[in-house]
Amino acid sequence: MSLVKWVNFPVKGDERGSLVVLEASRSVPFQIKRVYYLFSTKEDVARGFHAHKELYQVAVCVAGKCRMLLDNGSEKQSVWLDSPHKGIMLEKLVWHEMYDFSEDCVLMVLADSYYDEEDYIRNYDSFLRVVKKNHDT
Numbered sequence: 424m425s426l427v428k429w430v431n432f433p434v435k436g437d438e439r440g441s442l443v444v445l446e447a448s449r450s451v452p453f454q455i456k457r458v459y460y461l462f463s464t465k466e467d468v469a470r471g472f473h474a475h476k477e478l479y480q481v482a483v484c485v486a487g488k489c490r491m492l493l494d495n496g497s498e499k500q501s502v503w504l505d506s507p508h509k510g511i512m513l514e515k516l517v518w519h520e521m522y523d524f525s526e527d528c529v530l531m532v533l534a535d536s537y538y539d540e541e542d543y544i545r546n547y548d549s550f551l552r553v554v555k556k557n558h559d560t
């Protein structure tokens with residue numbers, strides 16, 4: 424299964440400009456329970472460095488750009504998030520890191536559950552152990 428899964432949002436454009444609609448279970452493939460966004464990020468500061476046990480998310484750069492590294496424990500891939508009409512799926516048990524933020528970057532994330540620190544795996548070795556255990560069962 425491919426590590427990088429893009430979610431393309433249709434753009435409704437006319438001479439006045441462009442508009443993207445994000446709807447639960449339509450353009451976004453789950454029921455959205457939470458939306459958060461990162462802004463005023465520093466160009467030389469990386470963030471993320473965690474995976475989730477159960478959470479599914481879609482991340483989209485609505486302004487500016489940044490890079491995202493995805494890592495499922497056996498494969499790593501790094502992509503640019505640089506389009507307001509292209510999101511990336513952040514599935515459960517995928518370690519992710521964000522970096523190379525442009526000054527104007529606004530990274531919006533849609534999530535299928537409320538914030539729960541218990542769902543985070545913030546230690547990379549623990550992440551590898553959970554992934555391995557998951558494959559073995």
Ligand code: TYD
Pocket residue numbers: 457459461470471472473537538
């Ligand atoms: P953190 O997970 O460290 O951000 P990132 O993964 O982007 O590096 O979150 C920063 C802080 O915000 C941390 O104290 C947890 C808090 N937080 C919430 O309270 N609710 C949320 O939905 C999120 C995503 C973070």
